[in-house]
Amino acid sequence: MSSLPSHLPMAITPVWSAKSRPSCEKQLNAIPKLARVTAASKLTVRPRPEMVSTGIREIDLLTGGLPRGCLSEIYGPASSGRSSLLVASLAAATQRKEVCALVDTTDAFDPLSGAAAGVEFERLLWIRCGTNSPRRHGGTENKYGPVEQALRVSDLLLQSGGFGLVAIDLADVPVQVVRRIPLTSWFRFQRAVEPTPTVLLVFSQTPCARTCASLLLQMRGQMAVVRHRSSGAPTHTELFEGLQIEGELMRSRLQRKPVQSVRAAFATKAVRAG
Amino acid sequence: MPFACIYIPDFPVEALLRAEPELRGQSVAVLEGKAPLQKVFAVNESAHRAGVELGMTKLQVEACTGLTLRPRSLLQEESAHAALIDCAQSFSPRVEDTACDTIILDVAGLEQLFGPVSKLARDIAQRASDLGLEANVAIAPNPDAAVLAARGFSGVTVISEGREAEQLAGLSVQVLFADKQAPQEKEEAAQFLETLSRWGIRNLRDLAALPKVALSERLGQRGVHLQQLARGETSRTLVPAEPPLIFEEMVELENPLVLLEPLAFLLNRLLEQICARLSACALAIQELRLELELDYARSGADGSADAHVGTGALVSLPRAKSRGPGRAQARQIFHRTLRLPVPLLDTKIFLKLLQLDLQAHPPGAPITKIHLSAEPARPRAAQNGLFLPPSPEPEKLELTLSRIAGIVGENKVGSVELLDTHRPQAFHMWRLATGESQNRRSDKKAKTDSNSNGTCAVTALRIFRPPARATVTLREGKPVRITCTKQKEIAGKILWTAGPWRFSGDWWEQEGWARDEWDIALQQEMGIALYRLVRDSLRGQWFVEGSYD
Structure with missing residues (x-):
């Protein structure tokens, strides 16, 4: 009760008994400033977000998937x-018939x-930000930089x-530029995505x-896999086969227990044209 | 078999008021002719009460206070007439285009759809009002009686069968000649009216009461026909018209526009008119075409355009450039076309799309005429399944894509399609489709393409656009050191290499290509990074195409 404002009428400050509770609530609601305040006992528990697959089984086992309506960060x-x-x-989401960006x-x-x-x-909307931006009429350069365009x-x-999924790729943006993005932008994105099924x-x-990130996942490249060409090819050649990658779950708001340092490793396969 | 007639009194004025609804309620006169010999061609009721008569000169009517004068616009009259036909066709497929201000429609059997004839008549008048035209509507057992009633009585009139003569009796005999526009017809009508006036015939009751034989002896078959009209006894077949589905609106401006904001007001009005017409026909817009007539001579002559250059300005060319076409080609047409992925019928969305498009592509000179036309299509009738994943609403997506194109550029947003070639980075972008077309294309592709592999993740390549030129040191044919001037982090000793992956193509054409691809590892601050190094065999150049990530 110490947190109640001092201007409350004396009638509601004394004893909170079961009998007097409804009348007290009524009086509290009569105060305009407190009328919109929801009692803690009446707050609804936010349901656990639906998780969708990342397309990589090991990462799914590590994180439980990607949460809908949340901001997930991979660095x-x-x-x-x-x-x-x-x-x-993107492949997993588009194969689920979801439109992605x-x-x-x-x-x-x-x-x-x-x-x-x-x-x-x-089902993929690709937005190519960057320096080759449109020229305004009159020949002046676009006033937005790549990061501002992306935001x-x-x-x-x-x-x-x-x-279904919106991915913001800042992977090649220098660290000092990324850190300059105001936190309000991320809060805005988080609030925008919260009531939606968007990942x-x-x-x-x-x-x-x-x-603002509900899920934080760190990626590390372990080693590159190479293979020698099969017989019939020049003997000196060996080809890049893929990467051994490790992901570590750094933070997850979706699990009620404290996050432990859990890791998962997986391999990727290189593809080539021709 | 009842017929309905829609008649627009003072049609030239109504066509004008449809384009400028803020003038409704004021005294308006429409002038015709070349200056300074302009004469009053049409007036509304308010102007008529103020003493303005047809045929008065502009000099005479300019003395009237509170009178708005406008030149006659045939374009607006055409648009208003097309809207009138659309209004009629939204009720009945059998429509006769009797005159520019008069439309007759066959309403037999429509009671099941629209209720009693009195309600139908009110609905027709309301629909015409929605299209910006205040109409008189009359329903009668035969077409001619409906026309006479619509021209004679204001508002809604219903003439029941067998009471035509009784209900038309009070109308002036001038109603019989109201549709005579040609000079010869006018002269003939004047002779008839003079004769009838001399006989003391003032209204249709008097004319209907005349003996038929005597009338025939004096006025011939024409007189008998007029008497039949007065009695409401004529019978003729309706001549149905099937005008092409052309939806276009035009407006000519007295003063050229140089700012986007006032243009948006006019575009909004035109869009509302087109959307109302399409709505009456249960159609939507698939493609929107905007044509602006530009006055280059004016933009260069008085410099008024330069005075408005700034935020939202449509004219931002330097004066020297704006004089480019010269006096002979001073007027040019500026075209813009909006192709919509799905048929839409929302004025606000169209207006926003046009605004965004004009902001990105300003016309470059003052606008003297606006012509907006729409390609009609059947409205989208798609019901999504309960268990289908959500997708962006086409209307919202279209607006979002236009806004994004304004930020990053038109060719930088969309969906990608790989070209059927081995040439590296061969793809093109097209506008993202939504809804059924997307599903169809995707399903078709799923049948033919089994490219995806669900077992192992793919090592993605991050492309450098444009590729980074590099200087490479070779030892025993393998790269051992690299220097890249544009990307400082790609430099130093190469830890290991793999390759080359050699391939070529299009050697039978002029633009052939051949390349050796190497995969290299470099030590960097945050660890080892893998890059794809490419040697252009034809030009002998090295460049870094991208990084593996």
Whole structure:
């Protein structure tokens, strides 16, 4: 009771008995400032979000999948398997007949890798931000930089709604630039995606969404796998076969127990044109 | 067999008021002719009460206070007439295009759909009002009686069978000649009216009461026909018209527009009119075409356009450029086309799409004429299944894509399609489809394409666009050191290499290509990074195509 404001009438401050509770609640509701406050006992428990597959079984076992209506963040250095997880997630989502959007900040998406992973391009909206931006009438350069373009586009996509998965690819953006993205942007995205079934994925080199991320996954590249060419080929050649990748669950708000450092490893397979 | 007639009194004025509804309630006169010999061609009731008569000169009527003068616009009259036909066709398929201001429709058997004839007549008048036209509607057992009633009585009139003569009796005999527009017909009508006036015949009751034989002896068969009209006894077959489904609206501007905001107001009005017409026909818009007539001469001559350059300006070319076409080609047409993925019928969405499009592609000169046309299509009738995943609403998606295109560029947003070639990075982008077309394409692809592998994840490549030129040191034919000027982090000793993966294509064409692909590992601050190094065999250049991630 010490937290109640001092201007409350004396009639409601004394004893809270079972009999007087309804009348007290009525009096409390009569105070305009407190009328909108929901009692803690009446707060509804937020249901656990639906989890969807990432397309990689080991990651699904590690995290339980990707939560809908939440912001999930995947980070790691170059060649750590972030983009492999990205195309796998896009492939899984598009094969579930969901429309997905990829906000490609540095225009780095490789359609061939996507096709090899099984992405159905008919359901993928690819937004290529970057330097080759449109010129305004009169010949002046676009006023938005790649990161600002990506943030604006992401905002539009999330406000529009209807997407099964929205991925913001900041993987090639320098760490110092990513850290300069205001926290309010991530809060805005989180609030926009919260009441929707959209999975919001952010890929970067370092964690940037901080408290807004419900799931934080770190990726690490373990080793590259090579193989020698089969007989009949020149003897000196060996080809890059794939990557051994490890993912570590750094934080998950979806599990009530404290998060332990749990890891999972998986392999990827390289594809080539021709 | 009842017939309904829709008649628009003072049609030229109504066509004008449809384009400028804010003038409704004011005294309006429409002028025709070349300056300075303009004469009053049509007036509304308010102007008529103020003393303005047809045929008065502009100089005479300019003295009237509170009178709005407008030049006659045939384009607006055509649009209003098309809207009138659409209104009639939304009730009955059998419609006769009697005159520009008069439409007759066969309403036999429509009671089951629209209720009693009195309600039907009110509905027709309301639909015409929704299209911006205040109409008189009359329903009568024969077409001519319906026309006379619509021209003679304001509002809604229903003439029951057998009481035609009784109900038409009070109308002036001038109603019989109201449709005479040609000079010869007008002259003939004036002679008849003079004769009838001399006989003391003022209304249809008097004319109907005249003996038929005597009338025939004096006025001939024409007189007998007029008497039959007055008695409501004529009988003729309706001549149904089937006008093509053309939905277009036009407006000519007295003062050229140079800002986007006032243009948006006009576009909104035109869009509302087109959407109302399409709605009356139960159709939607598949493609929207905007044509703007630009006045380059004006933009260069008085410099008024330059004065408005700024936020939302449509004219932002330098004066030297705006004079480019010269006086002979001073007027040019500026075209924009919006192709919609699904048929829509929402004025706000169309307006926003046009605004975004014009912001991205300003016309570059003052606008003197706006022409908006729509390609009709059947409205989308799709019901999503209960268990289908959600997808963006087509209307919202279209707006979102347009807004995104305004941020990143038109060719930078959409869906991707791989081309049927081995050439690296061969793809093209097209606009993201939604709904049924998306599902159809996807299902078709699923049948033919079994590309995906569900067992193992794919090592994705991150492409550098454009590729980073590199300087490579070779030892025993293998890269051992690399330097990249544009990307400083790609430099140093190569830890290991794999390759080459050699392939070529299109050698039978001029744009052939041949390349050796190497996969290399470099030590960086945060660990080892893998890159794809490519040697262009034809040009002998090295470049880094991307990084494995």
